[in-house]
Each structure stands twice: as structure tokens, then as C-alpha cells.
Amino acid sequence: xxxxxxxxxxxxxxxxxxxxxxxxxxxxxxxxxxxxxxxxxxxxxxxxxxxxxxxxxxxxxxxxxxxxxxxxxxxxxxxxxxxxxxxxxxxxx
Ligand SMILES: [Ca+2]
Ligand SMILES: [Ca+2]
Numbered sequence: 001x002x003x004x005x006x007x008x009x010x011x012x013x014x015x016x017x018x019x020x021x022x023x024x025x026x027x028x029x030x031x032x033x034x035x036x037x038x039x040x041x042x043x044x045x046x047x048x049x050x051x052x053x054x055x056x057x058x059x060x061x062x063x064x065x066x067x068x069x070x071x072x073x074x075x076x077x078x079x080x081x082x083x084x085x086x087x088x089x090x091x092x093x
Contacts, residue, residue, distance in 0.1 A: 015090035021081050025072075035071035036080075050087055 016024075028044035029036055036044070038057050045053035064072060064079040072080050081091055 015092050017092050018081055021084065021089070021091050022077060025077050025080060026074075035069070035073045036077070037071050041072060041080075045087070048087070048089060056087060 024047075025036060025044060028040045028047070030040050030043070031037075038054075038061055041057040041060065042053045045056050050056060060080060060083050061070060061072060064076050064083055066076060066079075067073070084091055
């Protein structure tokens with residue numbers, strides 16, 4: 001898991017390249033099933049220093065989860081990365 005540059009990041013005037021954002025999301029697949037559950041996403045958003053991580057995770061999955069399994073699969077991570085801008089996380093190409 002990457003340790004530098006984002007651990008204490010609060011989303012203020014900070015940005016992450018897309019590939020790094022993706023690897024962070026993947027690192028939070030704690031049970032290794034290849035998908036992010038709401039619980040895993042919540043932990044990830046907390047790590048980003050976001051408030052209301054649980055609500056945000058709920059909201060994001062509601063919008064992004066295309067196949068309705070309640071989790072963010074690898075395909076859906078692309079949408080999650082786009083969604084991150086709504087939380088003030090700046091993603092650069
Ligand atoms: Ca998982
Ligand atoms: Ca899904």
C-alpha cells in the first residue's frame with residue numbers, strides 16, 4: 001500500500017494521478033474478492049480524511065453500481081474515480 005503523499009491528505013489543494021487513485025482503491029479490497037464493498041469503500045474514504053465516509057460510500061455505490069451487486073467491481077472503479085471529484089479529490093490523468 002502506498003504510504004507517501006496521501007496518508008494525511010485532506011483533499012485540499014492536493015491531487016493524485018489516476019493510476020495512483022486506482023491503486024489506492026484496489027488496496028482497500030481487504031477481503032481480496034476483486035470488488036469494493038460499502039464497508040471497504042468507507043474505510044478508504046476515511047483514509048482520505050473525508051467526513052461522512054459511510055454516507056459517501058453508500059451514495060457512491062448507489063450511483064456507480066451498474067450491475068446492482070452492491071459493490072464496486074474493477075470496471076466500476078473507473079466511475080468511482082470520476083465520482084471522487086465530487087468529494088473534492090482531484091484526480092489528474
Ligand atoms: Ca472486497
Ligand atoms: Ca457492481
